[in-house]
């Protein structure tokens with residue numbers, strides 16, 4: 001039986017849909033608001049596909065800052081910074097640097113959540129019978145120099161403190177793990193417990209499961225404003241202009257509680273609700289190579305890869321798709337696809353997989369909702385009826401199932417004020 005408590009969830013990306021699912025399983029009356037016509041059309045659309053506890057290291061370190069400064073002057077580098085002044089960007093960068101002292105604590109926290117999330121996600125997929133092109137052949141981090149490998153050894157020790165085992169592998173062992181990889185490799189680390197899958201497939205299917213569990217999913221519905229009043233949490237929204245019933249104008253609904261899961265839109269909602277959630281949109285790109293014939297399918301890797309030098313990740317989605325993703329661009333909210341960022345990913349494929357044709361590929365860009373300390377904001381806001389599960393940055397696919405479980409537990413036990 002449903003409780004009387006009504007909860008609004010803003011956003012139908014991976015964080016919003018997993019949150020709605022866990023809330024519904026706890027018997028709450030949940031309504032999801034989503035601006036797009038379908039769930040998972042923004043950042044949860046074509047990401048790197050990795051569910052990677054092995055990639056849980058936060059980026060707040062002195063070496064990242066120095067590397068970043070060097071990359072700013074090279075056009076094909078993994079990082080691009082538009083130097084145009086912006087209070088949002090520079091306040092975020094100042095907080096990023098200010099979080100360097102929390103590097104170890106935040107990395108351990110991220111690994112712990114990632115390990116929990118992997119098992120939650122597998123249970124959800126099993127319970128709801130969701131096929132998301134999962135590949136359980138592990139994730140291989142590879143390094144072309146001894147120096148890079150030695151830095152990774154220190155990261156491995158830190159990940160171990162959070163409970164993750166990853167195994168050092170030699171160049172010969174790497175050749176066995178992924179025979180298609182053609183490179184002069186020094187060594188790597190292999191995490192057999194990590195896996196990959198299609199975030200869009202998973203989120204869309206879970207949204208359908210939510211509806212089966214009585215969640216109301218309002219797509220093509222843009223939330224204009226949220227506020228807390230004596231009545232409760234007020235959500236003002238309107239239906240997309242392109243829809244027939246758009247003439248209804250702005251409507252107001254009142255809920256007992258709200259969970260903000262709006263990706264890069266969460267900062268704006270937080271400020272309406274009296275909170276500061278300093279998410280910056282860090283743009284990333286992906287290419288999905290369509291592997292049309294058997295020869296091309298055999299030439300593409302099956303094991304998921306992470307090239308720490310190029311900052312690129314890969315995943316094999318089913319038999320006929322191979323995805324490469326990466327780069328971090330600090331350039332505001334624009335989702336424009338810039339060729340200068342796509343070209344290095346194609347060249348990377350040609351270098352490492354010379355027999356794989358990239359003749360047929362699709363490019364994509366998305367905005368990572370990134371907190372300056374790289375730790376998602378999961379918990380209650382200043383007002384007791386307001387909650388956040390957002391700011392998952394480069395690891396939303398990896399972490400969402402754990403943070404949704406945590407936030408749903410808190411929302412369910414808190415009494416609306």
Ligand SMILES: Cc1cc2nc3c(=O)[nH]c(=O)nc-3n(C[C@H](O)[C@H](O)[C@H](O)COP(=O)(O)OP(=O)(O)OC[C@H]3O[C@@H](n4cnc5c(N)ncnc54)[C@H](O)[C@@H]3O)c2cc1C
Pocket residue numbers: 010011012013014015016033034035036039040041042043044045046047048049050051052221222223224261262263264265266283284285286313325326365366367368369390391392393394395396397398399
């Ligand atoms: C190139 C790239 C590669 C990545 N690779 C990986 C990876 O390999 N592994 C990993 O774990 N993570 C990866 N990520 C990160 C991951 O994709 C994100 O962390 C995750 O998708 C964020 O999910 P979200 O639900 O927070 O945001 P979103 O998916 O963006 O969802 C937020 C939703 O809120 C809706 N919304 C916002 N404002 C409003 C409004 N006013 N009204 C109604 N609806 C609204 C939006 O339309 C959107 O659908 C990658 C990201 C990028 C860009």
